[in-house]
Amino acid sequence: MAANLTLQYYKAEEVYRKARTSQERILALENMLRVIPKHKGTDHLQGALKARLKEARETAQAELRSAKRGKSYRIPRQGCGTVVVIGAPNSGKSLLVSQLTNASPEVAEFPFTTREPIPGMMAFGGVLIQLIDTPPISENHIEPYLLDFVRTADLVLCCFDGSFDDAPQQTLNVLTQLESRKTVLAERSGFDQNDFSIVHVKSRLIITHGCDSDALVRKELLTDLKDIGFCDIVVDLRDPENLQCLSQTIFEALEVMRIFTKRPGKDVELVDPYVIPIGGTVEDLAGRVHEEIACSLKLAKVWGQSAHNGQSVGRDHVLNDLDVVELHVKKVRK
Numbered sequence: 001m002a003a004n005l006t007l008q009y010y011k012a013e014e015v016y017r018k019a020r021t022s023q024e025r026i027l028a029l030e031n032m033l034r035v036i037p038k039h040k041g042t043d044h045l046q047g048a049l050k051a052r053l054k055e056a057r058e059t060a061q062a063e064l065r066s067a068k069r070g071k072s073y074r075i076p077r078q079g080c081g082t083v084v085v086i087g088a089p090n091s092g093k094s095l096l097v098s099q100l101t102n103a104s105p106e107v108a109e110f111p112f113t114t115r116e117p118i119p120g121m122m123a124f125g126g127v128l129i130q131l132i133d134t135p136p137i138s139e140n141h142i143e144p145y146l147l148d149f150v151r152t153a154d155l156v157l158c159c160f161d162g163s164f165d166d167a168p169q170q171t172l173n174v175l176t177q178l179e180s181r182k183t184v185l186a187e188r189s190g191f192d193q194n195d196f197s198i199v200h201v202k203s204r205l206i207i208t209h210g211c212d213s214d215a216l217v218r219k220e221l222l223t224d225l226k227d228i229g230f231c232d233i234v235v236d237l238r239d240p241e242n243l244q245c246l247s248q249t250i251f252e253a254l255e256v257m258r259i260f261t262k263r264p265g266k267d268v269e270l271v272d273p274y275v276i277p278i279g280g281t282v283e284d285l286a287g288r289v290h291e292e293i294a295c296s297l298k299l300a301k302v303w304g305q306s307a308h309n310g311q312s313v314g315r316d317h318v319l320n321d322l323d324v325v326e327l328h329v330k331k332v333r334k
């Protein structure tokens with residue numbers, strides 16, 4: 001029987017996928033159980049959610065009892081998306097982050113240079129995007145905390161050294177390390193339809209050293225070894241034009257739109273847009289501005305591609321990138 005899950009459920013699921021602490025996971029799972037449609041078709045999924053909830057509560061208890069083993073890093077989310085840069089040793093991760101952001105991770109010719117995650121902010125199209133450089137993943141080692149970084153990312157960039165003959169095998173090792181921990185790099189994020197414990201994370205393969213004439217041949221060797229289910233982009237990280245294309249690719253992969261708000265009777269200032277997912281509505285925007293505005297929203301006037309010249313629209317109206325919106329709330333009677 002089909003599960004027929006609702007948009008509300010999928011939104012709750014996305015909050016769960018991005019939860020970084022046991023406490024956040026518990027709250028998200030409780031919410032998923034609250035909003036999941038209750039019928040025969042979702043019996044299996046409800047069971048899986050309850051099992052996950054039990055697991056998360058046990059983990060939270062265990063964390064309280066003992067300090068967590070192993071290093072852990074907490075990097076607060078910033079900007080309109082978190083992009084985690086991973087890959088084999090020496091594949092260009094740090095160079096990518098240092099070229100696109102304000103961070104300066106060490107870039108070196110030898111492998112295993114990066115020892116801890118380093119965040120930086122990339123400015124693109126009027127918004128800021130968080131990129132996180134990470135230590136390399138190899139056949140025999142993956143930093144345990146990296147798994148959470150990857151599973152909760154909005155986007156993963158997996159670097160592949162296009163100039164190195166071992167890159168196909170080394171990148172296969174990266175993907176295998178993750179898959180053996182129920183984490184699959186994929187074209188889109190979400191939970192596996194058949195096994196709720198497996199998470200798919202939206203990813204792009206970044207083929208660095210793009211000016212090497214055999215870069216694409218090496219990438220083909222990787223696809224001979226494994227079916228890669230996500231797009232790739234070939235770049236030379238020292239080429240400004242390539243870096244511009246890469247920034248655009250990252251922004252587009254995040255699938256967000258920039259919405260400007262204005263006060264009635266005032267001119268719009270085209271700075272600091274609100275950022276909401278593509279397909280978002282006036283109600284989603286209002287929720288981002290303020291919870292109270294979302295509750296008492298009466299109508300909105302929109303200038304842009306989704307409506308023209310200040311046309312009045314309702315809360316379900318789907319917005320477009322770069323729309324200008326005036327939110328009108330119901331007057332409260334005293």
Ligand SMILES: Nc1nc2c(ncn2[C@@H]2O[C@H](COP(=O)(O)OP(=O)(O)OP(=O)(O)O)[C@@H](O)[C@H]2O)c(=O)[nH]1
Nearest residue numbers: 090091092093094095108111112113114136209237
């Ligand atoms: N010209 C050029 N050099 C690159 C490119 N990508 C990486 N490099 C060089 O390759 C070497 C390794 O780059 P890093 O960014 O340090 O690699 P990494 O993946 O961070 O390495 P680890 O932290 O050791 O895992 C450096 O000498 C970089 O300058 C590229 O696209 N073009």
Ligand SMILES: [Mg+2]
Nearest residue numbers: 093094113114
């Ligand atoms: Mg590095």
